[in-house]
Amino acid sequence: MSSTSQAHDNAPSTPRVAVLGSANVDYVTFVDRMPEGGETILATDALVAAGGKGANQAIALARMGAHVAMFGAVGDDSNGDLALRHLEAAGVDVSDVERVAEHTGFATVTVDAGGENRIVVATGANSWVTPEYVDRRLDRLATFDAVVMQLEIPLESVAHAARELQRRGTRVILDPAPAPDVLPAGLLRSVDIVKPNASELRRLTGESDVVAGAAALIATGTRCVVASLGADGAIVAVPGHPVVRIDAEPVEAIDTTGAGDSLTAAMAFAVAAGRSVEDAVRFGVEVATAVVQHRGAQAAVPSADQLTRMWAREAAPASTTHEQNTIKENIS
Numbered sequence: 093m094s095s096t097s098q099a100h101d102n103a104p105s106t107p108r109v110a111v112l113g114s115a116n117v118d119y120v121t122f123v124d125r126m127p128e129g130g131e132t133i134l135a136t137d138a139l140v141a142a143g144g145k146g147a148n149q150a151i152a153l154a155r156m157g158a159h160v161a162m163f164g165a166v167g168d169d170s171n172g173d174l175a176l177r178h179l180e181a182a183g184v185d186v187s188d189v190e191r192v193a194e195h196t197g198f199a200t201v202t203v204d205a206g207g208e209n210r211i212v213v214a215t216g217a218n219s220w221v222t223p224e225y226v227d228r229r230l231d232r233l234a235t236f237d238a239v240v241m242q243l244e245i246p247l248e249s250v251a252h253a254a255r256e257l258q259r260r261g262t263r264v265i266l267d268p269a270p271a272p273d274v275l276p277a278g279l280l281r282s283v284d285i286v287k288p289n290a291s292e293l294r295r296l297t298g299e300s301d302v303v304a305g306a307a308a309l310i311a312t313g314t315r316c317v318v319a320s321l322g323a324d325g326a327i328v329a330v331p332g333h334p335v336v337r338i339d340a341e342p343v344e345a346i347d348t349t350g351a352g353d354s355l356t357a358a359m360a361f362a363v364a365a366g367r368s369v370e371d372a373v374r375f376g377v378e379v380a381t382a383v384v385q386h387r388g389a390q391a392a393v394p395s396a397d398q399l400t401r402m403w404a405r406e407a408a409p410a411s412t413t414h415e416q417n418t419i420k421e422n423i424s
Contacts, residue, residue, distance in 0.1 A: 107364030109153050110236040112163040112226070112253055113146020114218045114244035115175040115189065116197040124205050142178035143199055144218070145242040145269060145353050152357035152379070153240075154182040158364065161185040161236070163229060164245065165220040171196035172217070188229055192220045197244065213244055213270065221245040223252040234260040237364035240356065242267040247276060254282035263363070267356045271295040281313035285369065287356050289320045302327060303335055318373055320355050325377050328370055338373050340381050355380040 121135035146164055153160045162184050166172035168191045175196055179186050197216040203209045226233075226249050233239055239257055241250050241264065254264050255278065266283040268275065271292035280286060286309060290302055299305035306317040306329035317329040325340040355376035362372035 105365060107153075107158045107238070107361055108236045109158045109360055109364050110161050110163060110233050110239045111146050111150040111153070111241075112221070112233065112239055112245070112250075113149065113242045114144035114197055114213075114215070115142075115147040115162065115164050115166050115179070116144030116199050116213065116216075116218070116244070117141070117171040117174055118143035118199045118201050120201040120203060122203050126202065126204050126208075126210060142175050143201075144175065144197060145244050145267060146240075147175060147179055148353035149240055149242070149267070149357040149360070150179060150184045151182040152354050153361055154184050156358065156361045158361050159185075161188060161232075163188045163221070163233065165190045165192050165194075165217040165225070167192060167194050167196035167217040169196055171198065188232070190220065190225070192217050194220060215244060218245050221249050223249050225249065226253045226256070230256050230260075233257060234262045236262065238263040238265055238360050240265045240267065240360045242269055243272065244270070247272060251276040251279045251282070254279055258282045265356065265360050265363070267352070268292055268296065269352065280309060283314070285316045285318055285359070285363070286314055287318040287320065287352075287359065289352055290322070293317075293319050303329070306335065316369055318359065318369065318376075320352055320376075320380070322351070326355070326373050328373050330369070336370055338370070338377050340377050351380040351383050354383045 118141045120139050120141065122137040123133055123135055127133045147162065150160050150162045160183070162179055166175050166189060172191060176186055176189065179189070195216040197214060197218040199211055199213045201209055201211050233253070234257060239253070239262055241253060243250060250266070254266065257264050264283045265285045265287065268286060268288050269292055271288060273295065275296065288296060293302055293305040293309070294300055297305040297308035299308055302319050302321060306319055306327060309317045310329060310331050315330065318326055320326045323340055323342070325338045328336045328338065358376035358379040359372040362375045363369060367375070
């Protein structure tokens with residue numbers, strides 16, 4: 093039996109999740125500290141790895157045992173070969189990934205001694221994921237239990253896909269990274285869960301307090317906000333209910349690059365498998381906590397066996413394994 097099949101033996105069914113997003117190659121340097129403006133410093137180590145928020149999430153979902161299809165574009169170059177090879181090796185269906193006459197997207201990632209990172213993305217082939225690309229694949233996308241999207245593909249394509257998938261009754265999860273100053277009108281009302289991190293939430297709402305930021309997004313018509321808070325775990329906010337904080341186990345972080353993507357993937361897996369959002373986020377926080385203890389994004393995702401054990405713990409009845417930690421009165 094393969095490690096992937098072992099992973100979904102412990103789930104009540106095999107979730108089917110589509111990822112509409114980016115596939116990149118990451119050029120990563122590790123430094124003792126971030127350089128100041130105009131300063132050149134030497135890296136302590138470096139690596140080149142397959143990345144992209146969409147591909148990271150797809151590979152994490154595949155290791156969890158989901159049936160995963162990647163929707164996106166890569167260039168007709170060696171980096172495109174690398175990106176597709178990693179997706180296929182993880183068991184991700186790449187039949188809807190187009191090869192285009194553009195360089196594959198890439199990111200320059202700098203990671204300091206505390207595990208914090210700075211990332212700059214050159215979108216490249218990801219810009220070819222247009223609304224027309226989405227239209228050609230809407231019928232197939234609508235067959236999945238959930239569709240996960242990010243913002244490393246054109247924003248208008250994300251908004252179009254969310255709107256059309258909502259009309260078809262397909263669950264949509266949005267990871268709004270990199271966060272723009274303004275999101276298209278109606279986008280947040282077209283998704284079931286929006287999952288920013290603290291800095292993205294601040295950029296989207298102007299609120300420095302995460303609970304106030306979540307409330308601001310809820311006020312736009314968003315059904316559910318999950319804000320990831322790094323070492324502080326995450327919060328879950330839905331209209332008419334108390335905000336729930338989900339704590340993370342304290343660990344020594346080595347590289348936080350893939351933490352948000354792994355949390356999004358684990359949450360999507362659990363929701364698609366029928367778990368509540370709160371339980372899904374608990375699973376996501378546990379997976380992300382494991383990821384930050386290793387270098388890289390895709391490479392840091394736990395093995396299928398490790399994920400099986402995590403999922404088995406989270407799949408137990410929530411009332412016997414967890415207590416909700418409410419931190420605020422109901423958000424209206």
